Amino acid sequence: MSKQIQWFPGHMAKARREISEKIKLIDIVIELVDARAPLSSKNPMFDQICNNKPRLIVMTKKDLADERVTNKWIEYFKKKNIDAICVNLKNFNEYQLVINISKEILKEKMEREAKRGLKPRAMRAMVLGIPNVGKSTFINRLAKRKATVTGNRPGVTKAQQIIRVDKDFELFDTPGVLWPRFEDINIARNIALIGSIKQDILPLDELFIYAVKYLEAVYPKRVMDRYDIEIDFNDDWVEKAYDDIAKNRKIKPVRGYTDYDRVMEVFFNDIFDGSMGKITWERPDDTL
Template sequence: MNINWYPGHMKKTKDLLQENLKLVNIVIEVIDARIPISSKNPDFDNLFRDKKRLIVLNKYDLADPNLNKAWEAYYKSKGWSVVLYNSTNNKELRKLDNAIAEASKEIVERYKKRGLLNRTIKAMIVGIPNVGKSTLINSLAKRKSAKTGNMPGVTKGKQWIRLTGNIDLLDTPGILWPKFDDDKLALNLAFTGAIRDEVIVLEEISLKFVEKMIELNKVDAILEKYDIEQGEKPLDILDNIAYKKGFLLNKTEIDYLRVANLLFNDFRNGKLGNITLEKPEELN
C-alpha cells in the first residue's frame, strides 16, 4: 500500500514556515502521543534545527502511560523541552503555559542581559493535521484567537495570537510531507485520522488496524469491547463485530464500512483503552 497525500496548500505551508522562521524565538511542535514517530513531520528537525523547541505530546490521555514516560524521556534526551498535554481539558492549560514559559526562560534571560526587559517572545506552533493543534491554540488564546495586528505574518493562512506571559504565537496550517514510503507510518496516520477517511479505503484500513492490534498484543481490547471471539484470521474479528452489532447489508453480506467507522471512532475516542502504536526503540 502506498498513500500519497500532499495537496498544493501543504507545499505553500512549508514555504510559509521557512519565510517566517526568522521572526520567531521558539517553535512549539504538537505531536500525537499515540504515534510520536508517525505524527512528527521529518522535515521539521532540519527546518528548525537552530531554534529552541518545545515538544507537546498531545492526547497523552489516550496513550499508554508507560510509553508516555518513555517518549518524554526520549525527546528530553534530544535537548528539547517536553510536555504531556490534553488539549481538550482546559484544566491542563496552566501546565502548557508553564512549559512554554520554561522553554522560553533562556531567551528571556538573554534579553535581560542585553537590557531588553519585557521583550515579547515570539513562538511558532506547528504540527501535522488532526493532532489537536487548533484546540490547543483556542485554549491558549482563551478562545478569542485575536490577531495582534500590524505585524509580519498577519495574512491569510496564518495569524499572530497574543498569549499571557508576553508571548505572541504564530499559528500555521497543519502540514504533512510529500510521500509516505513507509506503510507503517502511513497506516498509523490513517488509524488516528491524520489522513482524512475520505481519501482512503476505510474497510481495508480497518483490517490493517486489527492486524496492528494483534501485533501489539492489544487485540483483547477489541474482543472485550465488543464481546466477541477472535477467530482464526484477523478478518474474523471484523466479521464477528458485524454479526454482534447487526451490521449486515442483507442476511449474508457484511457492511464492512459500518464496522470500520465503529472501530475507528472507538479507537480515536479512547474507548478501546490507552493505546500507543509506537515505541522509542523503533527509531533505532
C-alpha cells in the first residue's frame, strides 16, 4: 500500500464541525470501536474534540474478533484507566449494560446537580465512531425502533439526531467520521480489513498480499483450510493463490484469465462476514 488513503466525504467534514459545536451539551461520549482493531478504529480526532468529557469505549463486533485478544484489549484499556466494554451487537442484554455503565459513570455528576437544586433531566450521550463499526445498529437496538438507516457499507449514516432511550437517557447520534488521511500504513490496513473504508479507493492487490501473510503468520492454515489450497511464499505465490482460490470457488475466467477482482471480492467478504474465522488485526503488544 504505497499511497496514502484519503477519504473524507463532505458530510463527514460537516459532522466534525457540528460535533465540536455541540459537545458542550453532552454529558458523556460513547465511542464505538471495532473489536478486531480497537486502536486503529479509535479516531484520534475524537480525543481533540471531546476534550475532558467522560467517555465509555464500546468494542463492537465481539462475535467476529479473536476472544483471547479481546480480553487482552479490555485489560489494556483498564490499565490506562479507560472505561471499556466489549459487546455483541446481536445480544440485546449487552446494550442495556452499556446504558447502565454510562449512568454509573455519570452518577456523581447528576447527584451534584441535584444538590445544587437543578431540575432533574435526562442524561445525554453522544455516540461516536468511524464508519461501519455498528453504530446504526447500536442506536436502533437501544431506541427499540429503526431510528437510523443501517447497512454494511461505511458512511451510511449521514444525519445527526437525538434519540430518547428512556426517561433518564438520550443519545445524540452522529455520522461516522474518519480523519482526512492515514499517516500510519498499519492503521490504514487495519481499517480496510474491518470494512471501514470503501473498497473502490483501496489498492486491493497490496491489501490481499498483506492479509494473506498476516493470516498465515498469526492464524496459520486459515486461508489454506478455507479454500483447500497450499501457499508457498515463493516469488510467484500471489498469482498462484489467485488461481487456486478462483478454482476452489469456481470463479469464471475473464477472456481466458483468472478474474482477480472477483477473487479479491470473495476473499475480503470471507474476512468481513467471519467465514475465515474470528480474526483480530492488532494486539496490545503491538503498541509497546
